[in-house]
Amino acid sequence: MDHFLYRNGALHAEDVPVAEIAAAVGTPFYLYSTATLTRHFKLFDEALDWTDHLVCFAMKSASNQAILRVLANAGAGMDVVSVGEYLRAKAAGVPGEKIVFSGVGKTAEEMRMALEGGIRQFNVESEPEMAMLDQVAQSLGTVAPITIRVNPDVDAKTHAKIATGKSENKFGIPISRACEVYAMAARMPGLRVVGIDVHIGSQLTELAPFEAAYQKVAELTELLRAEGHDITRLDLGGGLGIPYTRSNEAPPLPTEYGALIQRTLGHLGCEIEIEPGRLISGNAGIMVSKVIYVKSGEDRDFLILDGAMNDLIRPAMYDAWHDIVPIIEPQPGQEPAKYDIVGPICESGDTFAKGREMPQLRADDLVAFRSAGAYGAVMSSEYNSRPMIPEVLVDKDQFAVIRPRPTYEEMISRDTLPSWLE
Ligand code: LLP
Secondary structure, three states: OOOEEEEOOEEEEOOEEHHHHHHHHOOOEEEEEHHHHHHHHHHHHHHOOOOOEEEEEEOOOOOOHHHHHHHHHHOOEEEEOOHHHHHHHHHOOOOHHHEEEOOOOOOHHHHHHHHHHOOOEEEEOOHHHHHHHHHHHHHOOOOEEEEEEEEOOOOOOOOHHHEOOOOOOOOOEEHHHHHHHHHHHHOOOOEEEEEEEOOOEOOEOOOHHHHHHHHHHHHHHHHHHHOOOOOOEEEOOOOEOOOOOOOOOOOOOHHHHHHHHHHHHHHHOOEEEEOOOHHHHHHHEEEEEEEEEEEEOOOOEEEEEOOOOOOOOHHHHHOOOOOEEEOEOOOOOOOEEEEEEEOOOOOOOOEEEEEEEEEOOOOOOEEEEOOOOOOOHHHOOOHHHOOOOOEEEEEOOEEEEEEOOOOHHHHHOOOOOOHHHO
């Protein structure tokens, strides 16, 4: 459930008409709902109420500091994958002891900065990374808490570009080698093993792959404990999918996911960490765009929007579906039209939808892309020299710009000419 609903014939974000925000900030823009963010975080938090746990928001999905602050206020930790994310989390007020550091390519400099600033744990993904972290920690006279990310060789049954738990993927160490690698870690004075980490992919719409992976983690926990390792914490990654279309079958709920964790891992008495991103932020955000032209092609009509693939890359990159709805509520009995919905960028990949049924629209009409809160703004770029679009946060009847639209001057002035070209 989200808080973007039609009221009195107009789409609202919580208690604010979306058209009112569009008039104030211009289009296109991203718009987030505080109530939806908080609600989704709480669903996970409550689903793990049966044990000691921390829900670490995967901030790669939405990293605006205002969003992080909303979630941190609700009790969230953060899952970061770069020191840039780490510093953003800190700037948003998240303490180091609630930040976990994931990612296959952490550099020595990133490790140093996180160790100095305080960190809950590093999720280590390879032996060379482990050796580097050991060295960095020792050089700082400290000990780095770690889990080791294991690759369970499980098919997450999701889009190939976002599956991470098969042996051919670059992530983690093969679970078959885990004992050997944990033994190596135990011998390194700069490291303290605290647990196991696993993450098998994103936008999972079934529980079975999680179950297969978590069963393997349960077996590994017992094995490692028998070998003398102190496994007290299990980081189970993120990945629970969201409904991208209202007509689709709904993916499992956080409560069902929490129950699955309890069933497969509850008996081990470990502290549980999870790293959901999309399920917290995805349906908590929309992208609002305006029709520039309605263009009649030979055999189809094009809706040319002011938003483009540089603003929301998911359809071009993953063939992802986003519901696109008019800001004015469609009325029953209205004759639907069919459009190819495209942006102004100079390549055919700049297509959001083909042959999409919509009510008849005209130039200047507003539309909203639903489920755009995760991997939307964070993946945007300035391709075609289009300034990054603003982000806006709603809380009940108030809204605020949480990242302004840069002026053309600001965008252009970031380039510098070398002296020989001046
Ligand atoms: N933890 C780790 C280690 C991850 O790699 C990811 C996502 C997450 C947690 C959060 O997964 P979530 O709960 O959001 O599914 N750009 C793609 C998604 C990439 C996901 C990458 N890793 C998209 O737009 O679909």
